[in-house]
Structures are given as structure tokens and as C-alpha cells.
Amino acid sequence: MKVALLGNPNTGKSSIFNALTGMRQQTGNYPGITVEVKTGFLNKKKSSDRIKIIDFPGTYSIYPRSIDEQIVYSSLTDKSNENHPDLAIIVCDSTNLDRNLFLFSQVYDLQIPVILVLNMADLAHKKGIIIDKELLLKEFPGIAIVETNARVNLGIERLKSEISNFKFQESKPNQDFKLCSISDDNCQSEQAEIRHQRIHKVTEKLVTDIQTDIYRSNKIDKIITDPVWGYLIFATILLLIFQSIFSFAAYPMDWIDDGMLKLSEGIRTWLSPGIFIDLLTEGILPGIAGVLIFIPQIALLFFFISILEESGYLARVVFIMDRIMRPLGLSGKSVVPLMSSVACAIPGVMSARVISDWKERLTTIMVAPLMSCSARIPVYTLLIALVIPKTYLFGFMNLQGLVLFALYFLGLIGALVVAYIFKLLIKAKSKSFMIMELPSYKIPRLQNIGLSVFDKVKMFVWGAGKIILAISIILWAMAKYGPGDRVENAIVKISKAENFKTLSQQEKDQKLNAIKLENSYIGIIGKTIEPVIKPLGYDWKIGIALITSFAAREVFVGSLSTIYSVHDEGDENKRLADRMKLEKRADGTLVFNLATGLSLMVFYVFAMQCMATVAVVKRETNSWRWPLIQMAYMGVLAYFGALVTYLIFK
């Protein structure tokens, strides 16, 4: 049996879904369009009578106002749709029945069997709201009514047994009801008019004595949306979040790093060497490590974002940011996708779905990858350690920290400027709008936050992880093999060289690795593109690192380690930086001078260098057009940004 879970936003719908299904949930792609639906199972046992619960996005009506709401309309109105439910659970906020019954009565009129869940029943009682259930049943015969308080799991067992034992009863068709098409505004307005009159007739008698305590939250809102305090509070919260992400995530990241290294060493000690072991320890394991290493930061950021979201604060952020974002072709709702993109552009791009306007949504998606994500951090920190001295500006401002901040800032400014350019270039399909509820403040629920973090991490691991892993394997092969016997010849040549025999075994190995890479396919490509990147201050070795990090930025560091033959033991980053500091050009000057270092940093601020994001943007925009435009404009921005930087600092 298929059960649809529907309801207005902020009614505790996701709490009900989590309470019903626990960990038996999965996120799947909705066929045809790009929206993901969450499904879960009511009962544990694997059998044919398993009850599947489909969690639809929160909506105020069956008629969609954003892309993720379209599945509600298509699933409910089309009987042949694979998500067409046998039963619908409509979650209502008991303190706000007038508006909540709108969606309920629409679904009821579609003649889908309905269980009406009156959630937040306790709050309604406290406010003195008494709901006459007999009257509701008289007006809407055939439905079941369950009162719940999902925050403390009250009424959930009742709801579960109602679902399992639901008896279908024929409801009387509503003569006034007409199903409108999505684009027919007049039909929808007329229907809404009739529906409101009908609901009002019921709620008039149904609900007694409403006393609103809106005035309490009104006082908080006046501070939080104040022109000075509002932005100050938001900036402080952002600062605290990013500060704690950087300090807390460092520990688990070190554990993952160490763990993978030990695992790889262990495999090498215990298994006899061979091509498969090489593939495992040099291709697959570093690939997996490259995915795992980002999980702590991503999990932490989404932990904070979902706290802000659950508490109701995020809606206020949208409220105060909207007017500022609009001249740039974005909306207040672009703030969350852009914030998420600081962890990873993939969940960032996906969270742009809540933006109802197509143009604002597309613009948000197009600029989101310009926000500096966690994969850029290893690149930034290496380059900063390399060319920025550890001094203090004015005696207290850490220059290295300042440069890091400047890189993030550059990405943000880039995103805003590009958004503005897109605003001028893209034609709007329709006028944008933002009609949004400001939910009352609530204490966040740990279970909801946990599941949301789990969801986002899964999105990253499956979205980016697969691609990062696949590309690491391809790159491994391209770095190991060269055309014909070119690699072998080079090895023979170097081993015959005079000074080679005097080296220690470790030095010999390192030298050989570097020679192998130089003559591999990747080495050849690196040398081929050297003329193109020379104006930016790069040599062919940096070219190799640029190419290998084309699919995922963080590979840059690992590639340089291999190129400069740094053994990955102990403090790799420091040793790599020390080694890179010695690297000289043909004319005897240092390769990694200030100009080249800064030029590389700017390059990585702007360049796309992330295949996973390209794939997600393709999926979200449903065409190759936008991801290709995105890659092109980011590439141009990166190249000329780096060029200008190099010329200035040379």
C-alpha cells in the first residue's frame, strides 16, 4: 500500500514522517523530473503488504508554486502515476486550521481516502482551541481523525494503527469541485474562493476562542529583523558557525587521514605486490579517503543549518536578505544554497529547489560553485603556507589567515557579480515572487536534525563520491602508464645516470616515481598545455596538478606530492611545502614565488574543477546547456583572474 504524507510547511510533518518510519527511510529520484522524494516503511517485515509512506514536500495547495512541489500535483491527480497514493495522511497545525484545511479539502475532493492528523493538539488546547471532530466528520464523511503531538511522539501509535487498519469508504463527490490545470490562474482563484467559503463555514462553528500569542514572537522578530541588529546577529551566527566548523572538523579529518594511511600501509605489508594492490592503494583507497575527508565539515555545517532552519530563524534570514539579494537577480531564499555551498556545492545546488522563481533558482545554481567549498581548503592552505609569510599585520592580524579570508571573500564577491551579469542576460519566464510563511520559533528536535545531516552527507557521498572515486581510478591509470614503452625507457635512462647509484633506496624510489609520472599520459598532457599556462606563471608540473584536479580540486595537493616525490609520511603538507619552496625554473628563479602562488589561489577560487557539481547541475537544470555555460564562464574567470594576479605581483 502506498501512503502519501502531505501537509503545509511547518506543521511538524517531517517529525511525523520520522516517527512513523524511523531509520527505514530512503531518498529516491522522482522519475522524469529532478525532484527527490523521501520514502519510508511503516513496518519492518519484508512482505507484500508492506506499507510505504511517501513524504511529499510541504505545500499549501495541490497547485505547485515551485519545482519541487510539482510532484504533489502530478502524483495526486494522475491515477497512473507510480506515486499515486491509496491513502493520504494530511498533517495539519491544529492552531491554524483555517489555512491548513485548504490542502486537506482539496485532497479530499480528489476522492483520495484521507486520515486527517491534527498535530500540535497540545498547543491548540493551551490556546483554548477546541476542535469539534464530530462536525468535521459530518462535513467530510469517510475520513479518520487522529490527534497527535509529534514533538513528544504522542498519538503516533494511534496513527500507525489507523493506517494499518484503514477501511476505505466511498466519499460523496463534491459538485462544486473542478480540477484546474497548473497554469490556469482564473480557475484556481475561483476554486479557492469557493473552498474558503466552505472551510470558513466549518471552522466558524468548529473552532472556539482563538487567542494568538503572535505578539511574543513579534517582539523577538522586531530585533531579529532590525536594520542594524538583524544583520549583526546574522553575521555573528555565521562567524560562530564557520569558526566552529574549522576548529571541530580538524580532529575527525586527521583521524580519517591517519586511518586510511595505515590501512593502505597494512595492505601493502600483508599482501604481495602486484597491479591490483597498486590500484587499491594508489587509486581506490586515496579516492575513498578523498571523499571521506570532507564528511566532518559537511556534516557540521548542515548540523548548524538545520538547527537554524528548525528553530524558524532561517526564514527570518530569508526575510532580511531578500531585498539585498534581489537587485542581483537572486532571492532571500538564495542565502541557504549559497551558505551550503561553502561546505559543498552539491547540496547547495540541490537546496536551490525551494526557490519558486525559475530565473532566481537558475542564477543561484549558476553562482553557487563560486563559493569556496571545503575541497578548496587543502589547496588554499598549502599555497598560503608556501608563499605567504607567517607575519602579523599591525601586530595582531595574522597575514596567512587574512589571505584565507580574502579568498573566501573573493569567491563571494565573484558569485554576486556573476549573478548580476546573469540577471541582465537571462530572460525571465515569469515574474518572481516570494510569498512565505514566517513560522513561529521552535526548539529544534535532535532526531530531525540528525536525519537531515545524515541525508545531506549521503547526498554528498553518493553524488560526489562516485565521481571522485571513478576519476581517481582513471587518473591513477593515466599517471601510471604512458604511450608505448616511454615510461620504461625513461626508467632505464635514469638508472644509468651517474649520480643515481649514489642515492639511498628511498631517494631512488622517489626519483623513479617522479620520472614515471613525467613520462606518463598525464605528464605528456601537462607538458602539452605548458604554453597555455605559462603566462599564469605555471610550469608543466603545476599543469599536471591542474589536470589531475580537474575532476576534484583537492587532488591538486596529492598530485604535487607525487610530482615532487614527497613520501606521504608524517606531516606531508609541511614537507611538501618545504620541497616546493626549493623548486626552481630553468632560469634559476623560484617556481613558487608570491605571484605564482597567488595566481594559483585565484585560479582555484574561480575554476569549476569539480565533475560532481557539473553532474548535479546537469540533473537539476535538466540540460547540458547550463553546466557547460557554467564551466566555460568559470574557466574564463579563473584563467584571466589568475593572469591578472600574476601580472600584478610579478
Added chain:
Amino acid sequence: MRLSDIKIGKHVWVSGIEDSPLKPKLMEMGIVLNRGLNILFKAPFGDPIAVQVGSFVLSLRLEEAKLIKVKSN
């Protein structure tokens, strides 16, 4: 009078919505004829605005508020 002209703290009644693609969206959110509205607060720069509709708070851009005709008694 339009909702976009109303000052913070005032109470008004909906007297109509201009025909537009947004009309059904506004009605779905409870903006219907004779519904009482309280203007609660506004975002910096006066846009969007927050309006109490029944027992919840609705945020509207000024452009959308302009579509809503209101009367003060």
C-alpha cells in the same frame, strides 16, 4: 488602499485581490475577502513586510502586497 501602503501596527481588512497569476497563491495562504490583517513588522528597506493572517505570519514582497486591496474598517 493597498496593503503595501499600510504602516506597521495597523489593522486592515482585505477588500479584494487584483487579477494576476499570484492571486490563487495569495488565496491559498489565507488572503481572502474580509480577512483581517495586522501589519507586524517590515524588513530593512521596508521590503518584504510581515503580516499576521489569522494565527500565522505571512511575509510578502511589496510588489505582492500591492496586489492586495484593503480597507481600514
